[in-house]
Amino acid sequence: MKLKEYLPGIFIYLISGIAVGAIAKFLDTVPVDGSRLNDFLSYAANMMTRLGIWVFFVIIIAVFSKTALKAAVHTFLFFAGMLISYYVYSAQLFGFFPTGYFLYWGAAALATPVLAVISWFGRHDLRLAHFLPALPLGLLLSLSLGIGFFYIDLVYIDEFIMFLLAGVLFYKNPRQMALAAVLSFAAAILISMVFPLHF
Numbered sequence: 001m002k003l004k005e006y007l008p009g010i011f012i013y014l015i016s017g018i019a020v021g022a023i024a025k026f027l028d029t030v031p032v033d034g035s036r037l038n039d040f041l042s043y044a045a046n047m048m049t050r051l052g053i054w055v056f057f058v059i060i061i062a063v064f065s066k067t068a069l070k071a072a073v074h075t076f077l078f079f080a081g082m083l084i085s086y087y088v089y090s091a092q093l094f095g096f097f098p099t100g101y102f103l104y105w106g107a108a109a110l111a112t113p114v115l116a117v118i119s120w121f122g123r124h125d126l127r128l129a130h131f132l133p134a135l136p137l138g139l140l141l142s143l144s145l146g147i148g149f150f151y152i153d154l155v156y157i158d159e160f161i162m163f164l165l166a167g168v169l170f171y172k173n174p175r176q177m178a179l180a181a182v183l184s185f186a187a188a189i190l191i192s193m194v195f196p197l198h199f
Contacts, residue, residue, distance in 0.1 A: 017081025052159035072113035138187025
């Protein structure tokens, strides 16, 4: 495939990521003053700082990409643009660059193409669609639930809603979705055991 065939997607996803990063940083500056609008914007700012929205964006980009390679490239460009604009905005606003946070989220951005490829095959390959969606769905579920040895607690309703919406995106037929849902719950338990802290 020639580079010029990728250029429209490169431009769209890079610019979109830059815009989302700038919006996310702007939301951090909104004061909490008791007004409904500012409370809502503060709530949105808090949600943008958690990992769940990243996973959901990866799934959306991957599902609507034409190939697995495009899913990986588009996802990386989106999050690279988002990260750069967010932290450049931070540096301009506060006069310093938080290197530790940038490296942490940069590592997460480097992992997004892998999750995008998994999500793409989980949506577009009929056989793999029975179990591959369990990985991104399980990650979202683990971020929405507090899972212990004797309890399961809903921690973040936003991530749980993202889990349900992502399930709709991965849906092929009732049998496929039922198997993917069961496996996603098992994946969520495993992820919570390995990474017990919420992001």
